[in-house]
Amino acid sequence: MKILVPVKRVVDYNVKIRVKPDGSGVDTANVKMSMNPFDEIAVEEAIRLKEAGVASEVVAVSCGVAQCQETLRAAMAMGADRGILVQTDVELQPLAVAKLLKAVVEKEQPGLVIAGKQAIDDDANQTGQMLAALLGWPQATFASKVVVTDGKLTVTREVDGGLETLELPLPAVITTDLRLNEPRFATLPNIMKAKKKPIDTLTPEALGVDVTPRLATLKVEEPPKRKAGVMVGSVDELIEKLRNEAKVI
Amino acid sequence: MDEKLISRRDLAFQLYEVLKVESLTQRPRYQEHDRGTFEAILDTAQQIAETHFAPFNRKADENEPVFEDGQARTIPETKAAVQAHAAAGFLVAHHDAALGGMQLPAVVVNAAMALFKAANVSFAAYPLLTLAAGNLIHRYGSEEQKKRFLPLLLDGRATGTMCLTEPHAGSSLGDLRTRAEPQPDGTYRLFGNKIFISGGDHDFGGNIIHLVLARISGAPPGVKGISLFIVPKFLVDEAGRMGARNDVVLAGLLHKMGYRGTTSTVLTFGDRDGAVGYLVGEPHQGLKYMFHMMNEARIGVGMGAIALGYTGYLHALDYARNRPQGRPLANKDPASPQVPIIEHPDVRRMLLAQKSYVEGCLALGLYAARLVDDIRTGNEAERARAQELLDLLTPVVKAGSSQFCLKANELAIQVFGGAGYTRDYPVEQFYRDNRLNPIHEGTDGIQSLDLLGRKLWQNGSAGLKALLREVETTLQEAAGENELAELVEALRGARDTLAALIMRLGSLMSGAQAEQVLANSFPFLEVFSRFVLAWQWLRQALVAVSGLRRADLSEDEANFYRGKLHAARYFLRWELPQIEPLCRLLERCDPTFLSMKDEWF
Numbered sequence: 001m002k003i004l005v006p007v008k009r010v011v012d013y014n015v016k017i018r019v020k021p022d023g024s025g026v027d028t029a030n031v032k033m034s035m036n037p038f039d040e041i042a043v044e045e046a047i048r049l050k051e052a053g054v055a056s057e058v059v060a061v062s063c064g065v066a067q068c069q070e071t072l073r074a075a076m077a078m079g080a081d082r083g084i085l086v087q088t089d090v091e092l093q094p095l096a097v098a099k100l101l102k103a104v105v106e107k108e109q110p111g112l113v114i115a116g117k118q119a120i121d122d123d124a125n126q127t128g129q130m131l132a133a134l135l136g137w138p139q140a141t142f143a144s145k146v147v148v149t150d151g152k153l154t155v156t157r158e159v160d161g162g163l164e165t166l167e168l169p170l171p172a173v174i175t176t177d178l179r180l181n182e183p184r185f186a187t188l189p190n191i192m193k194a195k196k197k198p199i200d201t202l203t204p205e206a207l208g209v210d211v212t213p214r215l216a217t218l219k220v221e222e223p224p225k226r227k228a229g230v231m232v233g234s235v236d237e238l239i240e241k242l243r244n245e246a247k248v249i
Numbered sequence: 250m251d252e253k254l255i256s257r258r259d260l261a262f263q264l265y266e267v268l269k270v271e272s273l274t275q276r277p278r279y280q281e282h283d284r285g286t287f288e289a290i291l292d293t294a295q296q297i298a299e300t301h302f303a304p305f306n307r308k309a310d311e312n313e314p315v316f317e318d319g320q321a322r323t324i325p326e327t328k329a330a331v332q333a334h335a336a337a338g339f340l341v342a343h344h345d346a347a348l349g350g351m352q353l354p355a356v357v358v359n360a361a362m363a364l365f366k367a368a369n370v371s372f373a374a375y376p377l378l379t380l381a382a383g384n385l386i387h388r389y390g391s392e393e394q395k396k397r398f399l400p401l402l403l404d405g406r407a408t409g410t411m412c413l414t415e416p417h418a419g420s421s422l423g424d425l426r427t428r429a430e431p432q433p434d435g436t437y438r439l440f441g442n443k444i445f446i447s448g449g450d451h452d453f454g455g456n457i458i459h460l461v462l463a464r465i466s467g468a469p470p471g472v473k474g475i476s477l478f479i480v481p482k483f484l485v486d487e488a489g490r491m492g493a494r495n496d497v498v499l500a501g502l503l504h505k506m507g508y509r510g511t512t513s514t515v516l517t518f519g520d521r522d523g524a525v526g527y528l529v530g531e532p533h534q535g536l537k538y539m540f541h542m543m544n545e546a547r548i549g550v551g552m553g554a555i556a557l558g559y560t561g562y563l564h565a566l567d568y569a570r571n572r573p574q575g576r577p578l579a580n581k582d583p584a585s586p587q588v589p590i591i592e593h594p595d596v597r598r599m600l601l602a603q604k605s606y607v608e609g610c611l612a613l614g615l616y617a618a619r620l621v622d623d624i625r626t627g628n629e630a631e632r633a634r635a636q637e638l639l640d641l642l643t644p645v646v647k648a649g650s651s652q653f654c655l656k657a658n659e660l661a662i663q664v665f666g667g668a669g670y671t672r673d674y675p676v677e678q679f680y681r682d683n684r685l686n687p688i689h690e691g692t693d694g695i696q697s698l699d700l701l702g703r704k705l706w707q708n709g710s711a712g713l714k715a716l717l718r719e720v721e722t723t724l725q726e727a728a729g730e731n732e733l734a735e736l737v738e739a740l741r742g743a744r745d746t747l748a749a750l751i752m753r754l755g756s757l758m759s760g761a762q763a764e765q766v767l768a769n770s771f772p773f774l775e776v777f778s779r780f781v782l783a784w785q786w787l788r789q790a791l792v793a794v795s796g797l798r799r800a801d802l803s804e805d806e807a808n809f810y811r812g813k814l815h816a817a818r819y820f821l822r823w824e825l826p827q828i829e830p831l832c833r834l835l836e837r838c839d840p841t842f843l844s845m846k847d848e849w850f
């Protein structure tokens with residue numbers, strides 16, 4: 001079975017995000033970029049399935065600018081076998097990415113897609129679900145445990161009330177939650193090997209996908225600065241403040 | 250997780266903008282690399298440092314190794330960290346591909362190792378010693394020794410040690426007494442006591458490969474009679490399998506001020522019938538071999554001091570931005586809110602001093618590591634120049650960084666105020682850990698004698714001439730920048746003062762006054778270090794000025810370069826001129842130290 005893992009290039013989780021002075025977006029010039037942490041978990045899970053003999057090949061896909069190659073190299077340094085870059089300078093929104101991935105899935109015919117549940121930049125939590133719907137495949141989101149037996153998938157998911165276990169036929173789409181696994185470090189020999197692994201470059205046009213943004217960003221601004229706390233004298237005062245100042249009760 | 254180790258933006262600045270490390274990939278040895286592999290390797294280093302090293306820095310400090318049933322016991326996280334570092338391939342990174350290595354440039358290796366040191370310097374000591382032992386065997390071991398021992402050191406099945414110091418022979422290694430008796434089978438049996446041996450015992454499993462300095466019976470006295478031996482803790486057969494315990498006994502552990510996660514051992518060689526040892530290279534050449542590797546090892550010590558200084562600075566900066574205390578000088582309103590202490594000029598003074606020390610020393614340390622790459626892969630002229638420069642700069646990289654970055658740690662404590670003096674914050678530990686660096690691998694006093702007694706004059710002062718040429722090049726490049734005029738003038742003035750001083754000391758050295766000159770070696774090292782760091786700051790300022798001209802610069806990027814420029818100004822305005830009174834004393838061979846009498850104390 002072939003596993004396809006979409007990986008997104010995002011601002012590194014350590015970087016303090018800064019909004020551009022004109023409010024048009026986030027400043028990413030010369031900012032450290034990394035693989036979306038949820039996607040690292042997805043890559044790790046795919047590699048484990050390959051190591052367990054369940055999967056035969058792990059293919060990483062990234063959609064976006066040319067530098068997404070670095071993200072693909074990172075996935076291959078962890079253990080993915082090859083990479084596919086769908087290259088475009090257009091700002092990509094979840095629906096466009098899902099359509100691109102659908103086209104790649106039709107080309108590659110994987111038995112399983114493992115995606116991150118969301119990306120830490122826009123936190124949209126949409127791409128995996130949209131992809132499953134477009135493909136007409138079953139989906140299991142927020143996976144914290146994945147087992148493949150006899151062509152069937154058993155996925156434990158983290159839901160508000162606790163854990164839910166689903167059984168799905170293959171092919172299917174999984175999205176990963178934080179506790180699914182702990183991604184490995186890319187070892188130095190594997191970083192060097194990753195340089196030699198192939199990356200195919202495609203374009204939205206070649207895949208016949210229109211990626212024109214459907215949403216317009218009106219304005220991006222910093223969240224309001226947190227104000228200093230106040231000491232309240234009594235429970236009554238607290239309730240009064242919650243009701244009349246914070247207006248939360 | 251944001252561990253405040255070393256700024257990756259600054260590392261990228263040093264590597265790619267100042268040192269142009271990407272150009273190394275045009276050399277055959279490094280052609281498999283590009284900026285992408287360098288960054289990926291630094292990412293792996295940072296991840297392992299943040300996961301396996303930093304979280305246990307305080308725990309290692311509070312739980313120093315204990316002596317139990319003749320063995321050193323460490324906290325279990327030590328072994329996990331050492332193994333994670335080895336498993337990622339860092340022990341073999343710089344070696345040839347034929348050895349399984351990645352042929353990674355020394356400058357990148359040093360940058361990566363610095364992240365581990367900033368995270369937990371006492372855990373990082375084990376891999377560092379293992380790297381050094383591997384390098385020594387690789388360079389001077391016989392083919393048979395390399396086959397038998399090297400793989401163990403490259404994949405983490407063994408750690409390494411350096412056994413030089415004895416109770417009566419620290420700085421004065423020529424006096425060491427450990428004895429090696431030749432055996433009919435060509436091996437030796439060693440008898441003697443070593444002290445302060447870092448990593449001399451541990452409980453990670455696996456082997457320990459001690460590299461031991463000893464005298465073959467009948468060897469000439471002094472440094473000319475010292476040989477180098479491989480002495481494994483467990484004997485190793487030809488296939489590299491671990492066998493019986495060798496006659497190396499852990500006699501005790503030392504209890505230290507800092508670096509507590511590293512075992513500091515007292516070792517007895519030959520408690521019974523002698524420890525089996527294998528001679529490395531020729532007899533009586535041991536110290537030479539050891540010192541050949543010293544330039545690199547001392548860059549490593551300097552980088553350790555820098556890493557500790559750097560992480561301390563980042564912690565102080567963070568604290569200063571978040572600690573409200575007091576009001577601006579001009580504000581007399583007691584009802585107004587307190588401001589973060591970074592608003593106070595005096596706190597900025599302390600932060601600027603730290604920034605200028607740690608970033609200046611980092612620039613120098615990586616510059617030195619870049620010279621190692623030139624020595625390995627440059628053409629003949631580049632090699633010669635790099636070797637001369639590195640020989641001269643090594644005492645500054647080692648001792649200069651140890652002094653300035655320890656000072657940085659002291660200032661970090663000061664920025665924290667009372668909190669800095671408590672063990673609730675990490676800065677006091679950074680200070681205690683860093684306090685080692687002026688002592689080991691040649692004390693600062695010994696380093697200063699090496700500089701003023703040897704390095705300045707060796708090979709017809711080739712190193713000094715090379716340095717002055719480099720400084721002149723920087724001055725000329727900077728002369729075209731209006732914004733740097735003040736800095737150029739300051740460095741040029743200091744250069745002229747220093748050159749005149751060295752000329753004068755040189756003539757005195759060859760006369761009867763050598764003792765008077767050398768008596769003041771330490772202040773000379775300080776003068777020389779300040780000058781070298783000022784030069785490194787002008788180099789950084791030059792890159793910053795051209796960086797600021799880039800179109801489409803984000804506010805953060807612009808601030809980064811402005812910060813570099815301002816730190817350069819600080820160093821050349823406030824730190825560099827401190828050499829002037831020292832130069833006046835040095836020039837007239839002030840005899841105060843030399844003429845002081847023991848009885849007068």
Ligand SMILES: Cc1cc2nc3c(=O)[nH]c(=O)nc-3n(C[C@H](O)[C@H](O)[C@H](O)COP(=O)(O)OP(=O)(O)OC[C@H]3O[C@@H](n4cnc5c(N)ncnc54)[C@H](O)[C@@H]3O)c2cc1C
Pocket residue numbers: 410411412413414418419420421444445446447448505508513685688689690691692693694695
């Ligand atoms: C934590 C730690 C780890 C260490 N790890 C190792 C290790 O792994 N392997 C190893 O072999 N050693 C190790 N050492 C030993 C270290 O290298 C020595 O401590 C160092 O070389 C100084 O020697 P000493 O302690 O005997 O001091 P001494 O040589 O007694 O020096 C005491 C003072 O006298 C000064 N002095 C001595 N001789 C002269 C001179 N000729 N001229 C001017 N001043 C002089 C020194 O500068 C110093 O200030 C370690 C030490 C420590 C503290």
Ligand SMILES: Cc1cc2nc3c(=O)[nH]c(=O)nc-3n(C[C@H](O)[C@H](O)[C@H](O)COP(=O)(O)OP(=O)(O)OC[C@H]3O[C@@H](n4cnc5c(N)ncnc54)[C@H](O)[C@@H]3O)c2cc1C
Pocket residue numbers: 572574575576590593594595596663664665666667668670671
């Ligand atoms: C071991 C110990 C014993 C102590 N014993 C006592 C005791 O018995 N009784 C007692 O009352 N207190 C005691 N203290 C507290 C001590 O006096 C304070 O720690 C000290 O006054 C500094 O205050 P702080 O720790 O709040 O640091 P902060 O005031 O927060 O200072 C942090 C940094 O900011 C700088 N800074 C702060 N304000 C300004 C400003 N306006 N302008 C310029 N720079 C500024 C400081 O110089 C310092 O570098 C003790 C502290 C220690 C560590």
